[in-house]
Each structure stands twice: as C-alpha cells, then as structure tokens.
Amino acid sequence: MKRDTFYISTPIYYPSSNLHIGHTYCTVMADAMARFKRLTGYDVMFLTGTDEHGQKIQKIAKENNNTPQEYVDRVVEGIKDLWNTMEISYDDFIRTTEDRHVRRVQAMFQKMYEKGDIYKGEYEGWYCTPCEAFWTDTQATEQTCPDCGRPVERAKEEAYFFRLSNYQARLIDLFENDPEFLQPESRRNEMLNFAKQGLEDLCVSRSSFDWGIPVPIDEKHVIYVWLDALSNYVTALGYPDEPEQYDKYWPADVHLVGKEIVRFHSIIWPAMLMSLDQPLPKKVLGHGWILLEGGKMSKSRGNIVDPVKLIERYGVDALKYFLLREYTFGQDGLYTNEVMLNRMNSDLANDLGNLVSRTASMIEKYNNSIVPPAGPLEGTDSELKDLALSTAAKVEEHMNRFSFSQALEEIWTLIRRTNKYIDETTPWILARNEADKPRLETVLHNLAESLRIVSVLIYPFMHTTSSKIRKQMGLWFAEPVWEDTQVFDTMDGEVVKKGDGIFPRLDIEKELEELEKLSETKEDEKEYPPIKDLIQYEDFAKLDFRVGKVVSCEKHPKADKLLVFQIKMGSETRQVISGVAECHKPEDTIGQTVIVVANLAPRMLRGMESKGMLLFADNGERFEFVTTIAPDGEIVS
Ligand code: MSP
16 A cells, blocks of 8 residues: 655754754654654654855864865764764765766756856855855845844856746745645744845855856856755655655655744745746744753853763763653743753653553562453543543644644653552552452553553653663564554553663762753863964954044944943043944943953944944953053053
8 A cells, every 4th residue: 555655854963063962953853753653653764964065164174184075974973973872863964976866967957047047246244154145235234144143255256046036926825825835824924024124146266266066057166055055854754856755755744944044945945946847845843942051052052962971871862852852843942951850750651651660560479460351441440541542633733733742741740659559559459369360460451551652652752762661561573563552452462571770860960960061061171163274464463453442432323232332542532333232231331441442443323433442352251351450551562
C-alpha cells in the first residue's frame, strides 16, 4: 500500500563554529516530528544540512589558515558527529558545496534568468557581512543591521537582480488567503505588512568574493548565499534533473525555521518557486529562540551552552525531553541550568523513573515477574484505562499543531495518573492478603498496560528510554507500534525484569556547581574578530585622541540605541553621539572620563550632529568606556 509522505526540513546550519543548544532545538523538534510521523504510518523525508558558502565562511577559513573547503569539511564533520550523538534520524544531509547541489542551483538560476526574472544591474545598499544580508536605508537605520545590530557597510557593485517585485501581489495573496502557510500568526502579519510596504528587487549575485556557486551565465559572479541556501530544500530531492524523489516528496509539508529567518523562507523562497512554476511548501513554521539571562547565546560572548556537555552528564533523552517540553513553539524561552535540572528531576526521575521502577519491582515481587491477567474492573481501573486509551489521539492532535510541549504534557498526565493509581490501590497492602490476590492481579495488569502505552507514546521523543522501559517490561523483542496504544490487554504472561533506574535523581545544588564549572569559558577560548589589516604609522598619526569628561548625557530622541553626550575637553565642550544606550544609563555616565577621537569629521546621526567619537572596549556584550585618570583636554598619544 502506498503510504502518505511527510517531508520536513530544518534550516541548513552555517558551519562557522560549533553548534550550541539553541541550534539543536530546531533539529530536535524536527527529529521528534519525523519519528512521530514514521510511527504513525508516513513515508518520511527528514532533511538537514549545512550552508557552506559566503563571505563570512571564506573569511573565517582564512583566519584559520585553511582553504574554505578544508575549513567547512572539518566543521561539517563536527556537526554530523553532534547529530549522531543526539541520535537525529535525518534521511538526507545536504551540503551546499556538494556537486549535486551546485549544479542544480545553477540550473535553477538559469531557469529564472531565462524566464526574465533575473537581470543585470547595479546594487547599492547597506551590507551586513556576518549576516550576508543587504539592507535598505529604511531597514538599516542607525547604520546597523536590523538582525544582529552590528554596523553595516555601504556597498555598491554590478550585480544580478531577481524580480521579487513581480511576486508581491501573489505573496500578499498567499499571506492573506492561506493562513496555514506561515505560522505563528504574528509572523504572518509581520510578513504581510512587509510585503505590502513594497518588495524591492533582490540582489542575487556578488562579485567581491568568490566562495560561492558561480553564476552560470557570468562566472565573475557568485550566487547570493540565500538563493543558494534556500534551494537546498529541492536540490536534495533531485530537482530539476532527477525528479523521482522530488515528485514523491515535494511540496514539503513543513520547513521549520528560527524566527529571524522567516522572512527569507516566506518571501524569497516562495517567490523563487513561483518563478520556477513549482508548488510552494505547505507550511513554514517560525520557532522562537532559546535565550540566556543576559540575552543571546554567542561564541563571542563566551556564553554558549554546549549540548555535548549536557548529554555527557544527563543523556540524550533527558536533553531532548527538556527542550521539547520546556519551550512553547513560536515563543522565545529562557534557558537556565536550574530550570533544566528541575524539569529533569520532577518529570523524568520522579514521574517516569518512579513509575517504571515501582511497576517492574511490584510485578517481580508480587507475581513472580509475570504480568497477570485482569479481573473485573473497578471505577479507578476504568478511569486509568480510559485515560490510557484516549491519550494517543490527544498527542496526535497536538503534534499535528507542532505543540510538542502539550503533546508531552498529555503523556505526563497519563504517567502521573498511573503513579496516583498505585497510591490509590496500594498493591503492597493487597499483597499481604491472599484474598486480595485477584484485585492485586488486576492492578498489576493495569499498571503494566498503562506503562506499555506510555512506552509507545514517548518513542518519538525519547526512543532509547522507550526501549529501556520495553526491555524491563518484557517487550524488548517488539518495535513500538502506534496502534497498540488503542488496546489494553496485550501483556498477559510477559516476563518483567527490573533494570537500573532509567533517570537517577539529581542533586540540584551539586549539579548547579558542576555545570557552572563546565560552562566557564576561559578568556582565551573566546572568539574575537581578527586584527584588521596593517596600517602605516602615517595613517595612525592622523588620528587625534583627547581626554574628555561627560558633562551631560541624554537619550537620542529618535533612536533607541544612541546616547547624546556633551563632552568637555579643556576649554571646549562638544556633542558626541554613541550607540551604547543598551549598556549605559545616561545619568550614570555623568562625570565619566573618556577618550575622544577628536578630529573625526562630524556626522549627522538621525538628525543630530556628532563631532568625533568615544572609545569603548567591546566584549560582544557590553561597551565599557576606555578611560584614564588624566584631566580632560589632554592629548592621548
Ligand atoms: N544558514 C542559515 C539558514 C539557511 S536555511 C536555507 C542560518 N544558519 S544558522 O546556523 O545561523 O542558524 C540556523 C538556525 O539556528 C536558525 O533557524 C536559527 O534561528 C537557529 N538558532 C540559532 N540560535 C538559536 C537559539 N539560541 N535558539 C533557537 N534557535 C536558534 O541561519
């Protein structure tokens, strides 16, 4: 019988450094969904991969004294190792440097060109190198990247353009009339407004670096990295030259992506497919970010949470469970060690771990390890049985809405109810009296059946734990089958064998200390940008640094990130504007001694003049004033 297909993808990750727990979040969700769909009868294609081209990768490779290819080969190996460690069940892993991808992207570019959707022109805009993104004046306000907040550069070059403007009306129609296409709702409204403001044609080639896929009609250019990257979802399937897999799995059921790349997936990608006359993915789902108390995780801040360290300590399943249960799809969530440890202790050690060990040991002790048949059911038995038999449908409903957390909550409702059933029925008291044996047998039977159903339900989320439970319950020879969640009498006569505890109870205080030690990033492990190219002394000598003192400071009326300082330098007081409002309260800066670049040409910043610049030390997280004990007005040389 031909099964329905289900095609799910993660973003393809930049191999610019090792992946942190935030990156694993999306892949863990995709893995759970892929396993769930396989278990419920679908023919699944689960795709992940790496996005290996672009200026940023070229630059990092150079800093590491590698060719870009050598560099990406090494990092990609690490990424694949991580997915192996995390037991990610992807069906295909696409690298954008693979020949199958390169030639198919070229074919797609050619097709769009032949259709008249790609033309040659000149690009001028604000370019953010770390994000590989061009921004317009209205987007790059304050000359910083709207995504990452770093400074953007003015860039101008001959380039190829994609007629995104041609697809504006169809995209608006898509957002307005297909509510399923982009979720959550808030993102859909955001993209609808974005499209309504007018879509400018998109620059789709670069000629200032060469680590990319050559434009087929003009080898001086390489294809803009997002065009290259987005195509992975179809090149991996063989589009356009080997249509067999493509015809089978396309359109994708869902592209899972982080919120900051929704724009690329819901505007550029559909427009490319429209240009190619291909069907659109059925759904783009934007998930939130996992944040730390101080904000974003990043290598330069030295605050990344390493999934491998957590797995080594707590196991793959505990980490996966935590990620899927703790965070609500579509929303940002806070990561702290404490939240994670509490979740592991309460749900895994207490609820599930206890249920398994109590059930297995009672069947061993009170019935010679054999699962007994059930006698007549009492009220509490039927309540448990009904809940056990109705949980799968609820899980399925939540999973179809990508509500991983709620799906798990349903399963845990059953787990907790089963634990409560033990407390209510008190098998240890029933065991004291021969006359209660039939009742004891019914209770043990119901416990075994409920736990068996739990073992099937948790399989997509934690398959190793599922196997461990099934082994203890004598079911180790049979693969979990979803339909078995609909029956409550399959275990009579099975031989139970209690094993080690599946989740040990954690000493939270001790673990917090251990994790603190593990996460301390040594200063020399932090990654700062490399030293810029050498300059000559004459260039340096042109700069005039002076000591200044802040006499007043207020927020810029038109820009949240800017502070407007009045700086006294000897007899002169002048206005200098700096983008440090996120780190300093204006009133706290008064009296601060600062170093001023005094001969920098004045600039207008959002309507106010800035004469010169202040020096700050930037650790990627905070801007600290560079200061001195010398009096204001003095020369710094
Ligand atoms: N290469 C592009 C994607 C191209 S897809 C055609 C890219 N790569 S990335 O490595 O920077 O990010 C990959 C994914 O990781 C993004 O979806 C991003 O949202 C996600 N995350 C990175 N940090 C994250 C958190 N802290 N939390 C959750 N997801 C985060 O973008």
